[in-house]
Amino acid sequence: MLVLIGLAVPVGAISALVAKGLLWLIAVITNAVFFQRFSAEPGSLQHNHLGMWIVAVPVAGAIVIGLMARYGSEKIRGHGIPEALEAILLGRSLVEPKVAVLKPISSAISIGTGGPFGAEGPIIMTGGAFGSILAQLFHLSAAERKTLLVAGAASGMSAVFAAPIAATLLAVELLLFEWRPRSFIPVVVATLVAWLLRIPLIGAGPIFPAAFHAPSGWEAILIACGIGVVTGFASGLLTALVYWCEDAFGRLPIHWMWWPAIGAVFV
Known part of the structure; x- marks a missing residue:
């Protein structure tokens, strides 16, 4: 268990950096396509000057995503959580390294071009992918890979939403399926590391601040x-x-590569 706890620290750190990169890339793509500027500052789409051409932006982004899924990796398709479950239940917690690269990029393109999605699914799959990759580098068992995959998924959510407790409980309920200390403690360590790193990287406040x-x-x-x-x-x-x-x-009766573009037309 000590090995898993030690590896949970870099898993949490990597997930925090990935979360920062994902949010940064979403903002950059949004500014580039809607405002024709290079900036990572968040902005409201209602102030764009594209006019009727704005309806073509989600479709163009969806076409790019379809091409990435067909010629890059089919594993980037889907919401994020079901794919993480599939990797655990059917894939022995093995995730290909290219998924860790293509998933956040494709998700940032989708969200940045106006897709009605959030960062929770992509960061769960991406953080989990990095946890699985690190476990593979150290030749850990399938059970240990699952623990680090879940640790990566939970720490990614912790970094994005500044909610380490909620991220831990969600990951344990949906992905870990057990409360044993050997699995639970590494997940907690990873989420806390990601949350602590979120403060200097993203900020200490919640992603959706509100007065209660x-x-x-x-x-x-x-x-x-x-x-x-x-x-x-x-x-x-x-x-x-x-x-x-x-x-x-x-x-x-068409290839699934074009499904995102068809859906984007309705968006």
């Missing part, structure tokens, strides 16, 4: 229960809709 006014009393509890029920049903409906769309695209 916590109500109290039974009314607040009832409101919270109602919100939970509504969001639960909405989440189930959204999940079913996503799978329905995936099945619908699978029935199209």
